[in-house]
Amino acid sequence: MSLAAYITLIMMSLALVVVFIRLVKGPTLPDRVVALELMASIMVGMIGVHAIYTNSSSFIDVAIVMALTAFLAAIGFARFLERGGPRHD
Template sequence: METVILISQVIMGLALVLTFVRVVRGPSLPDRVVALELFSTTVVGLVGVYAIQSGVSSFLDAAIVIALMGFLAAIGFARFLERGGPRDD
């Protein structure tokens, strides 16, 4: 069980590094936002694996909050794009 948890954490850590590279180098704003969504999803996975490893269920509450914040950020960006981007009202 410990080996599986360690392998999961290493793979998700590598995914975080690669996602961060996409956020920094992304060719367009939508690519960067999708990478940020993936980043938050990967963090939720890491927190969930850590909750399993430590046996502390309150970490799952933190994972739920992170997931909700990522979802709301995606909705906000979709609305931003729907309205045509930045405006000078």
């Protein structure tokens, strides 16, 4: 792998750590949902970088499936929050 790929993956890894801290410390549930979605987006980017530098197109398929799954999860969380969040009956 080239130096650019290593630098990109290191920066994305640091971004994952920062976003994970926001996921754990997030004061509200919407903050945690946004952090989780951002983590999925960063991981899709990391898979894309790996696919480009290994010249393997099968990783692109994995990235697409992961992006679609993360999108559906974000829609589900948004719908959950729209309906009032957790109920304490």
